[in-house]
Amino acid sequence: MSRPTTADLTAPRSLLGRPRRRRLWRAIPKAWRTPLGVAAGLIALGWLVIALIGPAIVPHDPLAQDLPRFQAPSRAAWLGTDELGRDVFSRVLAGARVTILLSLLLVLMSMLVGSLLGVVAGFFGRWVDEVIMRLTDLVMAFPTVILAMVTAAALGASLFNAVLAALVVSWPSYARVVRSMVLSLRSSEFVASGRLLGFSPAHSMRVDILPNVAGPTLVMASLDIGTAALLLSGLSFLGLGAKPPMPEWGSMVATAVQNFDRWWLGLFPGLAILTVVMAFNFLGDALRDHLDPGAERA
């Protein structure tokens, strides 16, 4: 009789599903295998799903004013109702679409605009660099929220203008970071080797520079999603973003401020903002650890 192999010994355990679970665990990249990374991933994924299918799963129409006003959380209205008799739970779920999708769009746009200008400034240098960098100095000289408020107020209160205002204040940080990375990469030895091999500037940029810039920029973007959500909600809170009756977390908190004794009005949209911001921040941290070239990879 042959000796039992390791596979034989572990076979009964597979019936309990443990190795399978371990395989699933190992499928997660090492840097993400932290409690915070996993929790953040699950929360962010949950909110993304809600943002995508929210209107299909809301128990009530988020705009319908057919419930009793100022009803505390109960079995009929899980998170209570607001000053017009609308279901807070449905409004929080529907608000995810506005805040999360617009935050993602905002971050994507600032990353594209900022990175493009940063690459151009870093690669071509001289007066091109001077012009772009002085422009970033100009924007960065103002406090972010104040400048976004001024821009949104000047453009007129609407969600589109709020995103535009947020874009105006958020691209310079990408431009600066990408420019500094391109500057240091441009003088690095492998880029010089490529140039000596006859790489054109565009080829050098595509092959040697952009792949080395992409990782840190993506990390920055993922860390920025939370900030973007906060900025957009902030603008709506000030009445410069979403207009009533659109369900939006910032404007829901603003309503709650008028009715301070009805705690459920502000608590739940506030918690929604908090969980989204924290989840995307932790996700950004995990992504940074994952993409860090210095980190040891299994």
Added chain:
Amino acid sequence: MSDQPLLSAHDVVVEYPGTPPVRAVDGVSFDLWPGEVVGLVGESGCGKSTMARVLTGLIKPRSGQVLLRGRPLPPLGLGGRSPEWTGVQMVFQDPGSSLNPRRRVGAQIADGIATARLRQAYQRRHRAEAADADQSADVQRAPATPERWLERIGLTARDADRFPRHFSGGQRQRIAAARALAARPTVLIADEPISALDASTQAKVAHLMCSMASDLGASLLLISHDLSIVRLVADRLIVMYQGHVVERGQTEQVWSDPLHPYTKALLGAIPAPDGAGRLPEAAGPDVAYPLEEAVRPD
């Protein structure tokens, strides 16, 4: 040997901005003949690396010129380098940054092979001078794929799919040399390619680089502060001190009968493993040597 030097520097002066400007290279002239290995030696900061960058066109000299086969080598600007000039290649000092960390080494060596093909096509189109055409015919036996190149430098074909971080410093320098030589250069400039490696790897890498260069018929300018290694591989030596050439000659001549006091000090600073426990004579920073070249009577 042909009657025209392959690469020659004429009265090259390089200044770095500052108050006052730092003159890193001050009127250096020398020739590199086809097929020879020349060692450029001197202490740190004497202008060796600056000279290497001038010879490849990475730095534009303040005055003087670099000629490749009698034609001025254009400095590398923002545009790409024409295939006409890709016959000058360089291997850099730092094994950590001489390869793109985000590309597989096979793809990076393939860049060199593509450069060689482009130059051959260019030469066929433009009916390049006979010497260059001969050289191309001579190097038909060069490895034709990245896998063959990796085998030539002592790695395996499977390593082509790996990233630079999977290799040691010595292996990375060999890969960087393979990449430069895959472009089938007529001149390879190696700027301290072995100084970041441990003692046992240094000689191995230096020998491999020299044998590959000679197999391909390329001239090699080996820049180093380590005279004991350069002595083993170079046909001729050029000694630089404070931006000037202070001595030149056949390697054995300079080694056994140095003329310039600085060369004598440089040779005296080589530690002797004779068990006597003597420290090498070190030239103090306050010692000033004459900057005039010691000319050897023929």
